[in-house]
Amino acid sequence: MPADTLMAKPHARPQPLAAPLVALRGIGKRFANVVANESIDLELRAGEVHVLLGENGAGKSTLVALLSGLLQPDAGQIIVDGSPMRILSPGAALALGIGTVFQHVMLSPALTVAENLLLGQGWWRRPARAALDQAVGAIARDFGLNVDLDAVTGELSLGEQQQVEIIRGLLRQTRLLIFDESTSMLTPQGIEELGALMRRLVERGLAIVFITHKLDEARRFGDRITVLRLGRKVGEISSERLEALDDASAHQEIVSLMFETIKATGEAVVGKERKRVAMSGKPLLELRDITVTGQSGSTGIEAISLSVWPGEVLGIAGIDGNGQKLIAEAIAGQRRLDSGKITFGGIAIDNLDVGARRKLGIRYLTDDRLSEGSVAAFAVSANLLLKEIGKEPFWSRGFTRTAVIDVHANAQVKEFDVRTPSIRTPIGKLSGGNIQKALLARELFGDARLVIFSKPTYGLDYNNIVTSRRRIAEVGARGIAVILISTDLEEILALSDRIAVMSRGRIAGILENTGDARLAVGGLMVGGALEHG
């Protein structure tokens, strides 16, 4: 059997522990020309909480998708119980004993807990409620879970719903349970409870993969930590080593693994040529203690104070979803403030609408190019003027002047190198990079004084990333103030003069982008609590 041949060559590393339940060997996955995973080796053992750490885009989610049967690897093998397996569907993963608790709970909110747990059985069967009561009772006793089977799922708290998902996994004889950023939406107390539960689960012989952005969680709940970066595994900290390290040095070691420059691919990692911005004068934009409540479960922002000077590039770093987008929307005028004050060029702009702020020179390039930035079905020419509808010279007394609009569109398309078959092509048919160029053209049109870029290179290919970054640098060099929101630390480091770091809706710190900013910013991103130095 091929499996035996494979196992006949044991790994060079001495392994006193039992054979891994699931092992990944040289796993690779590409999307178009983006490498999501490359030659990743991973061993997942019963009795161990294996933490996967990494920034946004490090390849964690892809790895989970491969394990749970949502995606297929392009290279490498997934070995379950010593035999190479192809996990072709989520159903196949479940059959192998691999279950996943996703960040967003996958239960039907209108059904009761019992009904949710009984879903997925053959439709011809009578729901086996009595057997379910018994099985859940046993699991609840074993693992100290407490769940009301007759409660309507939507009325439970998020933590309770996660417990239901875990029980569902245990009912299906799960042996490997993956927690995909399960703590990101929980309260601190909920996080503690989940950590304790993971401990009890591994004590009963399960293997756990725990994905998180928070260093302290990784350290407290994990037995072994693997750090991913740009799709590659850059380091593993074994349980013995983890125990031997004290808090500070563990923190330092992980942060350097996650953020240290390791590549020499020739990309602009060196850091930008820093110009001294005249910060002595009055700042162009000033946020004072602004607070905006988040909507439906997303993080709000609290007590944000920032200043940006003309010609300065202020980077806002942070893991995705820590309130960065709300700052952009508050400045652009798309969100009302709960409290606080925004001044721009000396004028209080809190009560101005989006159009008035644009007239003052505030421009916001959203990261949501298709659903917020453009109207997919409209022509490129119309999208280039979406924020100028009704203005001279493109409209005269309210009537559209197609000829003027076309001249403008042709000029913009040429200047910003938007590759489109025609200016009449619906913008939704263009590639992400070209839509981005068109939106950039729109935001820079007229007298821009402050441009907010939200994740400007997200989802673009290499060439477009380079072009976009060059544009952003040029904008700053023209004396326009720039706020650059990005989850990509390299981008922030390459372009910013100063860097503000967001964590849980607050600014964890604002630093000068000097040579050693990398680790300090990285440390703030993954949890200000353990900050050192």
Next chain:
Amino acid sequence: MNTGEADGNVIAAVDAPTAEDGSGVIHILLLTVGPIVLALVISGALLLILGVNPLTYYAVVLERGLFTSLGLEQSITRMGPLLLVAAGLIVAFRAGIWNLGVDGQFLLGAVLAAASAPALAHALPPALVLLASAILAAIVGVVWSLLPALLRAYHGVNEIITTLMMTFLGTSLANVLVKLMFLDPATTVPQTRTLPVDDRLPRLFGTTINAGLLIGLLAIVGVQIMMAHTAFGLKLRTVGANPVAAAHAGLPVAWLTVLVFALSAGLIGLAGAVEVLGIQGNVRADWNPAYGLAVIPLVFLARLNGYAAIAFVFLFSVLSIGGESAARRVGVPTFFTLVLIALIMIILATVEYADQRARAGRAS
């Protein structure tokens, strides 16, 4: 959610041909005329099953609806209110608002026009009477759309449901008004007082066609120009195609939504006035021509284009006028016209779907 997406597709379909070369026009014609021919064949088969010679039926429809001068005049006269309804629907649909409350808005407009015109006739010159009644009808239509408009604009309540509910109330209220408030004491049948023929909308060029046709044409051409060639129209289309992008671009989405409802319902209320002041002269209790249900498919057949809608409204008028005669002559229910229209819709949608699949296949 669903509305926006569906409408987005419609707009995409409207805009798509412009992006293509000259063969686009022929392509569109084929996609539009083909289904109609196919529908005629299928409904012909249905007629055969009913024991009626389809050729006889179609011949009577054409003769009575198109080829006799009286029939043609009747057909064209009917276009007036239908065009106004179509104009109101096009404004709403292109702005992503599903105003399905047509019948309520139409009937209330009609009843108020029917009640006010004879009452004002003593006090004002005829031209002003017509104008005042028409304006009153439009305002009533607007008022009847206000609740769904505000709910949609400020609370995101789905207007499909609220406008349907309001139309339910509106048709009932119209009946109540006819039977209780505006009842003509001189007749035994419950109806409003009848406007003398001389006081109605003026006839055109010595025919039976009245000025309602001109109002309808003016409205639909105006709407077409507004939606396609003005800043205001582009703002409405932006809100309809992608409200998130509209808010991002700084458009007052809620206010524009209320305006769309007002424009749409105002035109439809006016349609009620034109029907009463030009054709009926009064409103009988329980009268409901249900133009909304008939015109909604027509504006979709026209791909929400005003000029194309004129052609489809004409076709429908001929079919329905001719169909009424043919029903009596050949013994087929009047509703068979609707069967034919429904068949055209279904086949058109199927062909459209197949065409998009094919185009997507070619593109990739």
